[in-house]
Amino acid sequence: MNLRRDDxxxxxxxVRFQWPGRTSFALNVPAFCxxxxxxxxxxxxxxxxxxxxxxxxxxxxxxxxxxxxxxxTDLAALSGAGRDRLRAEQIGVIFQQFNLLPFATVSDNIxxxxxxxxxxxxxxxxxxxxxxxxxxxxxxxxxxxxxxAASLSVGQQQRVAVARALIxxxxxxxxxxxxxxxxxxxxxxxxxxxxxxxxxxxxxLLMVSHDPRLGDRFDRVVELSDIAMIExxxx
Amino acid sequence: xxxxLAIASLSARALTVGMTILAIALSVTLFLGVEKIRTxxxxxxxxxxxxxxxxxxxxxxSVQLLLYSVFRIGNATNNVTWESYxxxxxxxxxxxxxxxxxxDSHRQFRVMGTxxxxxxxxQYRQDRSLETAEGALMDDLFDAVIGSDVADTLEYSVGDPIxxxxxxxSFTEHKDQPFRVSGILKKTGTPVDRTVIVSMEAIEAIHVxxxxxxxxxxxxxxxxxxxxMDLTPKAVTxxxxxxxxxLQTFTLQRAVNDYTEEPLLAILPGVALQELWGIVGIAETAxxxxxxxxxxxxxxxxxxxxxxxxxxxxxxMAIFRAVGARPSNILGMLxxxxxxxxxxxxLLGFCFLYVGLxxxxxxxxxxxxxxxxxxxxxxxxxxxxxxxxxxxxxxxLVPAYRAYRLSLADGMMVKS
Numbered sequence: 001m002n003l004r005r006d007d008x009x010x011x012x013x014x015v016r017f018q019w020p021g022r023t024s025f026a027l028n029v030p031a032f033c034x035x036x037x038x039x040x041x042x043x044x045x046x047x048x049x050x051x052x053x054x055x056x057x058x059x060x061x062x063x064x065x066x067x068x069x070x071x072x073t074d075l076a077a078l079s080g081a082g083r084d085r086l087r088a089e090q091i092g093v094i095f096q097q098f099n100l101l102p103f104a105t106v107s108d109n110i111x112x113x114x115x116x117x118x119x120x121x122x123x124x125x126x127x128x129x130x131x132x133x134x135x136x137x138x139x140x141x142x143x144x145x146x147x148x149a150a151s152l153s154v155g156q157q158q159r160v161a162v163a164r165a166l167i168x169x170x171x172x173x174x175x176x177x178x179x180x181x182x183x184x185x186x187x188x189x190x191x192x193x194x195x196x197x198x199x200x201x202x203x204x205l206l207m208v209s210h211d212p213r214l215g216d217r218f219d220r221v222v223e224l225s226d227i228a229m230i231e232x233x234x235x
Numbered sequence: 236x237x238x239x240l241a242i243a244s245l246s247a248r249a250l251t252v253g254m255t256i257l258a259i260a261l262s263v264t265l266f267l268g269v270e271k272i273r274t275x276x277x278x279x280x281x282x283x284x285x286x287x288x289x290x291x292x293x294x295x296x297s298v299q300l301l302l303y304s305v306f307r308i309g310n311a312t313n314n315v316t317w318e319s320y321x322x323x324x325x326x327x328x329x330x331x332x333x334x335x336x337x338x339d340s341h342r343q344f345r346v347m348g349t350x351x352x353x354x355x356x357x358q359y360r361q362d363r364s365l366e367t368a369e370g371a372l373m374d375d376l377f378d379a380v381i382g383s384d385v386a387d388t389l390e391y392s393v394g395d396p397i398x399x400x401x402x403x404x405s406f407t408e409h410k411d412q413p414f415r416v417s418g419i420l421k422k423t424g425t426p427v428d429r430t431v432i433v434s435m436e437a438i439e440a441i442h443v444x445x446x447x448x449x450x451x452x453x454x455x456x457x458x459x460x461x462x463x464m465d466l467t468p469k470a471v472t473x474x475x476x477x478x479x480x481x482l483q484t485f486t487l488q489r490a491v492n493d494y495t496e497e498p499l500l501a502i503l504p505g506v507a508l509q510e511l512w513g514i515v516g517i518a519e520t521a522x523x524x525x526x527x528x529x530x531x532x533x534x535x536x537x538x539x540x541x542x543x544x545x546x547x548x549x550x551x552m553a554i555f556r557a558v559g560a561r562p563s564n565i566l567g568m569l570x571x572x573x574x575x576x577x578x579x580x581x582l583l584g585f586c587f588l589y590v591g592l593x594x595x596x597x598x599x600x601x602x603x604x605x606x607x608x609x610x611x612x613x614x615x616x617x618x619x620x621x622x623x624x625x626x627x628x629x630x631x632l633v634p635a636y637r638a639y640r641l642s643l644a645d646g647m648m649v650k651s
Contacts, residue, residue: 051648054647054648055646055647055648058557058646058647060556060646060647060648061646080561080562080643081561081563084556084559084560084561085559087557087559088558088559088560089559093557093558093647095557095647098550098553098554099554100554101240101243101244101551101554101555102247103240103243103244103246103247104239104240104243104244105243108236108239108240108243111236112236112240112555112558113558113559115236115237115558116558116559116560116561116564117559148243164558
């Protein structure tokens with residue numbers, strides 16, 4: 001992949017997505033751009049098409065028209081496998097919950113993306129040590145690494161998910177309501193840790209939430225309805 | 236790491252996976268067990284007679300002759316006259332010849348009249364000869380040597396008297412001439428173990444007062460008088476022959492088959508055994524096919540389990556997709572899991588087989604004379620294991636393809 005450092009990490013223009021076989025719902029994104037190192041909070045209620053938008057950016061859904069470029073690479077120009085590879089290399093993803101393979105150990109969960117992203121793997125000289133370091137800096141005790149993910153508390157699981165998203169230093173992190181399953185106290189602690197690690201590697205963050213109170217930390221706060229026009233209702 | 240994840244994923248579903256493994260293991264045990272018994276029975280049969288070049292008897296079928304002369308299964312249709320026997324015995328090709336006379340029984344065991352040469356020339360398991368465990372071979376006219384199963388079942392020891400019955404399931408016993416156990420043979424795993432062996436003369440002796448299968452009323456020749464009589468046999472049931480050179484086997488066989496005085500048949504034991512396998516082959520194949528179907532059934536059971544687990548595993552697949560796995564990676568992982576399951580099942584099946592063999596070996600040996608050797612797995616058996624793993628992979632492709640489709644549609648988000 002031929003990447004230029006000055007390309008925005010994410011650039012969407014003229015995107016129109018329609019679920020195949022359904023005419024009632026369509027998502028339009030005329031223009032949206034995310035610079036390298038920029039952190040953006042995208043505010044939107046559920047049903048506002050945010051899942052669809054994130055799936056489009058991650059390349060698991062394909063647009064009919066328009067361009068979505070991640071790190072300067074147009075997703076439409078890639079095959080399915082190519083989009084999977086681009087996602088593996090460029091994007092760390094955190095969901096609201098169920099981020100981890102419950103049966104696998106914490107360290108296997110953290111190291112999992114490296115299996116699908118050779119570049120991230122080669123950047124990570126000593127993967128296990130790196131996983132340990134990430135865990136420590138996210139406030140997780142070392143002995144957690146060998147435990148099964150299912151035995152962790154939700155807060156711990158979310159922090160492990162951050163470690164997984166950040167291992168191998170991908171340039172973009174996408175977070176889908178990562179704090180909504182946490183109580184208010186741990187929300188702040190979680191975001192502190194996440195932003196600390198993000199800043200260290202200089203990655204961009206696109207975080208979706210319905211909670212505008214989180215906005216202070218971000219470079220930009222964008223209403224989803226400002227960038228995306230929904231026709232009909234999402235499922 | 237992927238294998239470690241697959242193992243972790245499987246052990247997280249230990250109960251269902253365990254049941255699947257158990258089903259596969261049992262089916263593999265069944266398959267290998269059937270195979271083992273099949274080959275074991277074959278070797279037992281083939282091992283029953285060795286070193287004998289030809290068997291001669293009255294003309295019937297070659298399999299029939301083999302069965303009654305060696306395996307004591309079924310009966311002779313006719314005898315060979317003593318004159319013909321003598322004439323064949325005189326032929327230059329003959330290295331040795333052993334007469335066999337059948338037709339009487341002791342309790343559930345058959346009585347065989349023969350000469351002491353039988354103990355010298357009869358061989359089993361390639362080159363083993365008969366040996367006495369206790370006592371000695373026949374010396375007196377009314378001496379009997381019994382096989383180890385006879386001794387065990389009837390709890391006989393050397394010196395015990397026994398009474399021989401005429402015919403095979405008859406109650407007319409030859410009470411006048413009680414025999415004495417002179418020796419007990421070591422276990423051989425052949426029909427000899429279930430045979431009472433007496434001399435040819437003894438067979439004549441017990442029939443002195445009999446005519447046409449019935450006792451002549453009121454006539455009882457005292458034992459002392461019998462001992463004085465000429466007890467040269469009038470007929471033999473069959474004869475085992477060794478030739479001087481293997482090349483003469485066919486010459487002698489042709490000569491016997493073309494014998495003009497009476498219709499005779501000479502067979503090569505190995506050839507007759509092959510014919511026998513030809514007959515039982517169909518049943519054998521059917522048995523093998525049934526046990527193979529059981530393996531297939533177990534694998535289809537595994538397929539059903541994978542199918543039913545797919546829905547609850549969609550989140551898991553979404554996580555894989557989120558970190559960059561392709562749908563084909565998902566497919567590969569499911570196939571890998573199936574192969575691991577099948578492999579563990581097949582190996583466990585192997586363990587069950589050996590445990591089963593350890594338990595069944597003595598029982599099968601004493602009950603059926605089939606000796607199943609416990610030995611390291613053969614290539615053929617390893618091939619079976621590999622085939623089960625491969626079949627597991629193929630079978631799992633069906634649910635794995637569904638998972639592929641699901642993960643392609645779901646992407647990173649599971650719509651539930």
